[in-house]
Amino acid sequence: MYFTLLFSTFVTVFLAELGDKTQLATVAISGTSNRPLAVFLGSSSALVLASLIGAVAGGSLSAVIPADWLQLVASTGFLVIGGRLLMPMLQAGLGSSQTED
Template structure:
């Protein structure tokens, strides 16, 4: 087992997840449900499965395209989302107004 890879992955995910909306929702569920252990088990299982899907998809994509292309595609995707959010905030981009 590659301890450096495991520890860097753990630290990256831990820091990325601290204070995000998923953690806040889990805190709310844990405090209001009266069964914090069940909330912990459910949220842990969900994060485990989401991570498994991400790793499997990443492994599949890595076998089809060079890592540099994947990094570029991810960067372009994040930039596009940022531009759309900025335009939506300014009112230059139509927001989803379906009710």
């Protein structure tokens, strides 16, 4: 087993999921239920299934598209999403810093 890959994947996904909407939804569902074990089993099963689909899709795509291209597309997608999320904040900050004459 590739423990370095296992560890780096665990750390990356764990940090990405902290404060994620999935975690917030799990907290909300758990807060309205008196069965936290059922909520845990349901949410963890959903995460495992979603991760399995991602891993299978990534493995299938890498057989057709070179891994470097997949990483480039994924990183570009994240940059675009990040830019779109930052744009309203930057526009609001620029608009409030302008002074009237």
